[in-house]
Amino acid sequence: MAFQTVKPACMSIEKRPGCIQSALKILGDKWTPLLLGQLVSGQKTFGELEIDLAGISPRTLSDRLSKLEISEIITKNKYNEHPPRYKYGLTAKGQELQEVLVKMAEWGEKYHQ
Amino acid sequence: MAFQTVKPACMSIEKRPGCIQSALKILGDKWTPLLLGQLVSGQKTFGELEIDLAGISPRTLSDRLSKLEISEIITKNKYNEHPPRYKYGLTAKGQELQEVLVKMAEWGEKYHQ
Numbered sequence: 001m002a003f004q005t006v007k008p009a010c011m012s013i014e015k016r017p018g019c020i021q022s023a024l025k026i027l028g029d030k031w032t033p034l035l036l037g038q039l040v041s042g043q044k045t046f047g048e049l050e051i052d053l054a055g056i057s058p059r060t061l062s063d064r065l066s067k068l069e070i071s072e073i074i075t076k077n078k079y080n081e082h083p084p085r086y087k088y089g090l091t092a093k094g095q096e097l098q099e100v101l102v103k104m105a106e107w108g109e110k111y112h113q
Numbered sequence: 114m115a116f117q118t119v120k121p122a123c124m125s126i127e128k129r130p131g132c133i134q135s136a137l138k139i140l141g142d143k144w145t146p147l148l149l150g151q152l153v154s155g156q157k158t159f160g161e162l163e164i165d166l167a168g169i170s171p172r173t174l175s176d177r178l179s180k181l182e183i184s185e186i187i188t189k190n191k192y193n194e195h196p197p198r199y200k201y202g203l204t205a206k207g208q209e210l211q212e213v214l215v216k217m218a219e220w221g222e223k224y225h226q
Contacts, residue, residue: 016221016225020146096223100213103216107213108132111135112136
């Protein structure tokens with residue numbers, strides 16, 4: 001195992017530096033994991049998300065949604081022309097981020113007090 | 114699937130509220146994921162960790178280590194009596210947190226630019 005003494009151990013987890021941070025950058029706030037959790041079962045409107053995430057302010061929800069859209073984690077899809085109405089749904093990139101959430105939830109379930 | 118319309122979707126990810134947050138609370142800073150990554154291959158001394166985590170200040174490393182010790186993610190083990198010398202290693206709880214890091218790294222590897 002001489003190779004391991006040369007290669008930093010973190011490399012066995014991430015092949016390039018910044019991989020873990022890029023996931024944390026998206027998941028590392030209070031609302032985003034919960035918000036993504038709400039979209040697992042399918043697309044939702046702003047109003048539906050507001051109800052699901054009891055306590056979130058419209059401003060915060062709007063901010064998180066637009067950040068996730070920019071990061072290509074979710075898409076905003078128009079489902080009605082007049083008046084314009086939108087639903088938010090996960091992209092493939094967002095779906096795969098769920099696997100991280102599932103692992104976190106499993107860990108938390110076991111150890112969270 | 115009538116059940117799903119009643120039960121909030123996030124519940125399909127976390128069975129109790131706060132599970133995901135409890136993992137994020139530990140992983141959600143710049144150094145901790147990297148620090149935990151360094152301990153995958155075995156116990157390390159403070160000095161070894163300082164070298165592995167190039168750029169970390171001794172004060173920050175010391176702070177992160179004691180926080181992780183309090184959270185029972187790592188243990189501090191004395192390996193020499195005079196002078197007292199310690200190595201830091203992962204607990205079972207810490208080992209299982211690695212699985213979250215691995216998932217994050219996989220996601221980041223695919224999508225991190």
